Amino acid sequence: MAFEIVVLGAGMVGVSAALHLAERGHAVTLLDRAAPGRETSYGNAGIIQREAVEPYAFPRDWRVLVDVAFKRGADVNYHLAALPAVAPRLAAYWRASSPARYARIAAEFSRLIAHSLSEHASLIEAAGAWDLVAKRGFREVFRSAAALDEAVQHARRVEREYGVRHAVLDGAALAQAEPALRLRLEGALHWLDPWCVNDPGELVVRYARLLERRGGRILRSDVQGLEARAGGWRVRTGDAPIDAQHVVVALGPWAGRFIEPLGYRLPLFVKRGYHRHYTGGPALSMPMLDAQKGFVLVPAARGMRLTTGAEFAAPDAPPTPVQLDKAERIARELLDLPTPVESQPWMGCRPCTVDMKPVIGPAPRHAGLWFDFGHAHQGFTLGPVSGRLIADLIEGRAPFVDPAPFAATRF
Numbered sequence: 576m577a578f579e580i581v582v583l584g585a586g587m588v589g590v591s592a593a594l595h596l597a598e599r600g601h602a603v604t605l606l607d608r609a610a611p612g613r614e615t616s617y618g619n620a621g622i623i624q625r626e627a628v629e630p631y632a633f634p635r636d637w638r639v640l641v642d643v644a645f646k647r648g649a650d651v652n653y654h655l656a657a658l659p660a661v662a663p664r665l666a667a668y669w670r671a672s673s674p675a676r677y678a679r680i681a682a683e684f685s686r687l688i689a690h691s692l693s694e695h696a697s698l699i700e701a702a703g704a705w706d707l708v709a710k711r712g713f714r715e716v717f718r719s720a721a722a723l724d725e726a727v728q729h730a731r732r733v734e735r736e737y738g739v740r741h742a743v744l745d746g747a748a749l750a751q752a753e754p755a756l757r758l759r760l761e762g763a764l765h766w767l768d769p770w771c772v773n774d775p776g777e778l779v780v781r782y783a784r785l786l787e788r789r790g791g792r793i794l795r796s797d798v799q800g801l802e803a804r805a806g807g808w809r810v811r812t813g814d815a816p817i818d819a820q821h822v823v824v825a826l827g828p829w830a831g832r833f834i835e836p837l838g839y840r841l842p843l844f845v846k847r848g849y850h851r852h853y854t855g856g857p858a859l860s861m862p863m864l865d866a867q868k869g870f871v872l873v874p875a876a877r878g879m880r881l882t883t884g885a886e887f888a889a890p891d892a893p894p895t896p897v898q899l900d901k902a903e904r905i906a907r908e909l910l911d912l913p914t915p916v917e918s919q920p921w922m923g924c925r926p927c928t929v930d931m932k933p934v935i936g937p938a939p940r941h942a943g944l945w946f947d948f949g950h951a952h953q954g955f956t957l958g959p960v961s962g963r964l965i966a967d968l969i970e971g972r973a974p975f976v977d978p979a980p981f982a983a984t985r986f
Contacts, residue, residue: 589825591962612779650869650884694959755857856911
């Protein structure tokens with residue numbers, strides 16, 4: 576049976592959900608105020624992170640927490656004014672990161688990540704987007720032998736438990752592999768399985784074009800709210816309203832506020848991030864995470880992309896790219912970054928949950944309303960996976976991944 580379905584949000588998560596539904600013959604409308612792939616999906620490092628089987632836990636090393644509190648590094652920044660609102664969420668995040676709880680969460684999260692390459696592959700093939708993709712993996716580089724050894728021990732366990740491959744480079748091998756590096760580093764951990772996309776926003780655009788070829792339609796308008804109606808929903812927009820039997824909320828960092836009028840107050844929070852491109856200097860052969868300094872350098876279509884870690888602030892607070900300024904100074908020690916492309920850094924928001932898992936499944940109290948958000952750092956990686964899962968659930972099929980760990984009722 577074909578349904579009329581509206582998907583709210585045209586990032587990687589929303590576009591992927593719309594694609595899976597359109598492929599199955601449903602009448603799909605993708606609705607967003609912006610063009611596909613121009614918000615959060617535009618600004619990430621462009622890595623399909625098959626190695627990310629364990630989500631980012633709240634740090635429990637007091638030395639790391641002291642560095643964060645005094646803003647000593649480039650990996651984390653925060654606004655004091657935002658802390659009263661976000662503190663309860665961070666406390667819950669810290670509790671979820673306890674060893675016993677985190678082990679269960681990671682096991683559940685890994686079942687989504689396991690499908691990331693295969694689900695992207697089918698869409699990349701259909702969208703004709705292999706020209707954007709390199710299957711070389713990426714490297715984490717280290718400045719101390721102790722940090723490298725700790726990372727290698729972690730990688731060995733991950734490979735043993737999850738089958739994710741890696742290789743280790745000493746300082747000499749890393750210098751030979753990346754002659755553009757100015758410093759002799761201790762070495763690198765090379766994750767072999769991830770795929771790297773040189774223009775993540777463009778990949779979302781290609782998927783959106785595929786959606787249109789499959790019969791879906793894409794509308795640009797402000798999404799102002801939802802009204803339950805007999806047999807479905809009415810989506811209020813800045814233009815004409817849209818009626819549908821099902822609505823999928825894939826609004827990323829804006830999802831929490833959007834569903835509050837319907838009585839849902841899920842424990843969500845936002846991590847902001849920044850990037851900037853640089854041209855005119857030598858390139859790296861693949862993305863490189865400076866693991867001890869907390870930034871990523873990515874050879875991208877617009878130049879060398881420098882991306883930051885997390886900033887805790889109100890989503891609509893003015894940009895404060897202090898992390899990017901710090902990261903740029905450190906990155907220039909490693910690599911020549913002569914000319915910024917953008918006059919101002921780009922800023923975006925990552926949608927996070929306190930237990931590090933996305934929310935995928937039916938709204939608990941409203942028939943025909945579906946949630947697909949909260950992917951944190953892995954929306955680009957997991958969009959096609961959660962899109963297939965939400966399509967299975969809407970159709971009442973046996974889901975290809977157990978959806979229970981990702982249900983909104985867990986909160």
